[in-house]
Amino acid sequence: MPSLGADMDTGKLVEWLVAPGDSVTQGTVMAVVETQKGAIEIEIFEAGEVVDLVAQVGQTLPVGALLARIGTAGEAGGGGDREPNAVASRRPPEPARGRVPETDLPAPAKPAPAKPAPAKPAPAKPAPAKPATAKPATAKPATAASAPAGEAVLSSPAARTLAAEAKISLASITGSGPSGAVLLSDVERHLAAGASPVSETPEAGRPTARKGLDMVEMRRAIAAAMTRANRDIPHYYLCHEIDLQAAQDRLATLNIERTPDRRLLMGALLIRATVRALAKVPELNGRHEGDAYVPSGLIHCGLAVAIRGGGLIAPAILDAADMDPDTLMEAMRDIVARTRAGRLRNSELTRGTITVSSLGETGVDALFGVIYPPQVALVGFGAPRLKPVVHDGAVTPRLAVTVSLAADHRVSDGRRGALFLAEISRLLQDPELP
Amino acid sequence: MTRNDILAGLVAELIDVAPDLDPAALGENDHLQDDLGLDSMDFLNLISRLHKRFGLPIPESDYPRLATLAKAVAYLEKEQAG
Numbered sequence: 001m002p003s004l005g006a007d008m009d010t011g012k013l014v015e016w017l018v019a020p021g022d023s024v025t026q027g028t029v030m031a032v033v034e035t036q037k038g039a040i041e042i043e044i045f046e047a048g049e050v051v052d053l054v055a056q057v058g059q060t061l062p063v064g065a066l067l068a069r070i071g072t073a074g075e076a077g078g079g080g081d082r083e084p085n086a087v088a089s090r091r092p093p094e095p096a097r098g099r100v101p102e103t104d105l106p107a108p109a110k111p112a113p114a115k116p117a118p119a120k121p122a123p124a125k126p127a128p129a130k131p132a133t134a135k136p137a138t139a140k141p142a143t144a145a146s147a148p149a150g151e152a153v154l155s156s157p158a159a160r161t162l163a164a165e166a167k168i169s170l171a172s173i174t175g176s177g178p179s180g181a182v183l184l185s186d187v188e189r190h191l192a193a194g195a196s197p198v199s200e201t202p203e204a205g206r207p208t209a210r211k212g213l214d215m216v217e218m219r220r221a222i223a224a225a226m227t228r229a230n231r232d233i234p235h236y237y238l239c240h241e242i243d244l245q246a247a248q249d250r251l252a253t254l255n256i257e258r259t260p261d262r263r264l265l266m267g268a269l270l271i272r273a274t275v276r277a278l279a280k281v282p283e284l285n286g287r288h289e290g291d292a293y294v295p296s297g298l299i300h301c302g303l304a305v306a307i308r309g310g311g312l313i314a315p316a317i318l319d320a321a322d323m324d325p326d327t328l329m330e331a332m333r334d335i336v337a338r339t340r341a342g343r344l345r346n347s348e349l350t351r352g353t354i355t356v357s358s359l360g361e362t363g364v365d366a367l368f369g370v371i372y373p374p375q376v377a378l379v380g381f382g383a384p385r386l387k388p389v390v391h392d393g394a395v396t397p398r399l400a401v402t403v404s405l406a407a408d409h410r411v412s413d414g415r416r417g418a419l420f421l422a423e424i425s426r427l428l429q430d431p432e433l434p
Numbered sequence: 435m436t437r438n439d440i441l442a443g444l445v446a447e448l449i450d451v452a453p454d455l456d457p458a459a460l461g462e463n464d465h466l467q468d469d470l471g472l473d474s475m476d477f478l479n480l481i482s483r484l485h486k487r488f489g490l491p492i493p494e495s496d497y498p499r500l501a502t503l504a505k506a507v508a509y510l511e512k513e514q515a516g
Contacts, residue, residue, distance in 0.1 A: 252494065255494050256493060256494065259482075259485060259491070260478060260481040260482040260484075260485045260492060261482040261485070261486075263478060263494070265474050265475060265478060266474075267474065267475070306473065308452065308454055308455075308471040309454065309471070332475065333475065333479070336475050337479075341453075360473045360474045361467065361473075361474050362467045362468055362473075
């Protein structure tokens, strides 16, 4: 079970898209996993042949748990267990009655780094992931909100019945039976102790924006990631007002010739300028994992996508450096649609190297973001508005936007950050498309 | 095409763009962006669909005339007739 961000500790396998014997190559979508960020397509990062599907559909598994074994080229059978892919893991499977072996891998959940850096687990102080002890994964409280009672949790019939009556999830209960099975006495003890607010909430009563997205879980995940950011990252902030009139005029000229499906949004130009400006201050593009900062050669530009009704997911547009505005616009349209529909890929959730958050047309003047760990910079755009701007020596109403930078002092300083914002501004003044 | 047909088509496209909206809860005077929470990408997707469904060009300069459902219906009615 790959980690889809520092804020995830379990995922539920909902679909296998490959079968034993299938050949896979890098990027093959192997499975669909349901998380607080919706249903995520899990890709593999190496080539080989599927040897064995270990995890069963419906199971909620901790990050790092074995999903499947892949035999890589030249290796037979279960020998194909090279570690660095999201699906297979080094440890041979030992599925005790369909249960997932506990993981004690040093870094099973490593988000695919842009470079083959040593496996650094997301700094695992208080917040994230894997318990070191061999506790049945399905008994972790974190699964409570998403695992319906009785599903993929070893339990006795009496325990299931009582849990269902009490509308609590078996996954929220620590089992004391064989292999961690939840027994009736466990459920009774859990109820007597007062079940946690989350697990007490009936599924029907929870705020859900749509199928597949659990808003309570999502809020919890956002809180975990942002808490980690504020704890670990010494942020500094800069902001700058940018005259957007030239870009707006250019956009209007282009769009007037186009049918709506081919029109560009200002957002595409803002992201394009941001990505291009990184060439000038490349250290803002990368990841700080463990104790080491690793700059990224590729630019995987995260896009903070708001979910109506609350919530936020920041998937990355992969390899955005050379995208022209039309390509970028298409990539944005695609990723926003799939974010809202709850159908992203794990690479999009784990490989971001910088994030842009934009309030769009109807927001307020400025947005000061919190960096999305392990990234080291977040660029925030307020809502573009007509403002009195001194232009050619006279005060005139022009479209302007306030851009902000939240950046990591472990990696850069205000002077470099300022250079970056100034470069974004310069690119947006270019009468040609930035 | 009657006003009701246009409204029904508009609502169908809106729900396609924003499937989490409850058609029964929509008010004609709801502002698509401020009240219903469409962002600029959603709005553009809606315009694209209306363009295809009603065969109208809907230039950017006309966007303010589609700010609410009622306004949009009036706009589509007028443009189709014209």
